Amino acid sequence: MPSHPPSRNGATDSEIADIGREQRVIEAAADLLAREGRDAVTTRAVAVAAGMQPPAIYRLFGDKDGLLDAVAEHGFAKFLATKHVDPDPQDLLADLRAGWDLAVEFGLANPALYTLMYSEPTRAASPAFKAGMEILMGRLRRLAAGGWLHVDEELAAMIIHATARGAVLTWLSLPQERRNPALLTTLRESMVAAVTNQEPAVRDAGPAGAARALRAALPEQTSLSSAEQHLLKEWLDRLATEG
Template sequence: MQSGAPEETATGEAAGREVTRQRVVEAAIGLLEREGREAVTTRAVAAAAGLQPPAIYRLFGDKEGLLDAVAEHGFHAFLATKHGAPEPEDPVEGLRAGWDLAVEFAVDNPALYALMYGEPSRAASAAFRTGMRMLKERVHRLALGGWLRVDEDLAVQIIHATARGAALTWLSLPEEARNPALLSILRDAMTNAVTDPEPAVRDTGPAGAARALRAALPEQTVLSGAERRLLREWLDRLS
């Protein structure tokens, strides 16, 4: 029993430290949303969390470390909304719904969103990378269905940039100047830039893709005649 006591003590201390970190992060978010980023000082956050200022430095290193933790909390909260949202059967509708979800999170959490996405350095967040991986998976499903108008990497960049730009632009406007049509028009522009009105591949999988490519093959001039014949043979096998 005695040999395990130090381990139990260390575990208890780690758990207590994590609870305190979470309390500080929540206090910082409260100040951020109520009074803006300038109000998030180590002294003010410590007071709101019921701690002395040196505790902030022990837990987060410095103010930037605290802000990084707040941003990470925001990314995790955003991921939770993604996991909780139902996935439409139509992949294009799923793309539009995911874009709307990102913008709605910004509208509901303006100061937190500005902290998360207003600085490129926040992209190092593990939760941010998880969100981008989910976006890439969504885009890959569109590609498999023959919906993409551009390549997958460019599609990911367009989707992310338009949602982020739309949200930050919306938040920068005075409330009386915020026209909901701005967001719907930008979402439609993103959809039109990334996807085709009808899928190029009717059947998912390599066979459907091979048939679609084979149908378009005679119209292209990049390949030589011998290359086209060889590619056609390969596509025939796949389809």
């Protein structure tokens, strides 16, 4: 008979206890990070704040880097929880602006956590980060399907992320007296101008806008074979980049 029988969800009592300890440590580290900055997040300080011995931190997270990765994932999950998903927004451009504003507001409200979240490129593999990206790509697919997207979806996502991160990190780097709200508004509107058309492109002459709209709707089509969809996507990609 095992010393730790599995619970109803398949986890042992020991595993459940570890999950609880992990969460306590992550919350303690996140609190230290917010109050005193990244340098304050040492294994000893976190252990004291979480009410346990330092060896327990190493057992749960491997090392300090493992702990910081867990805190960053906690940050992505916290940000994801703030996102409101409207599957059918009345105003697609307003929805895009609202999503950008939300990302920037989160960064400004959680400066140390935000900086940690985006300090390592490898954190793009975070499950919560990927879930957030799916929400963004959903917005971009709706824009493309409506003929509003000026560039392809992947480039649009990069522009949105670059302007939001740049806005947050630049704002945080400025002394209080130089923080002009016009910076945030200007960057947001520059992003909108870069990734969208002033009017839906499908109303204009030329194949590029129509190709983007059709390409966005292509995954929903079921009458084409895989080979046909692949070939059509190749043609649409080529047409969508013209001009």
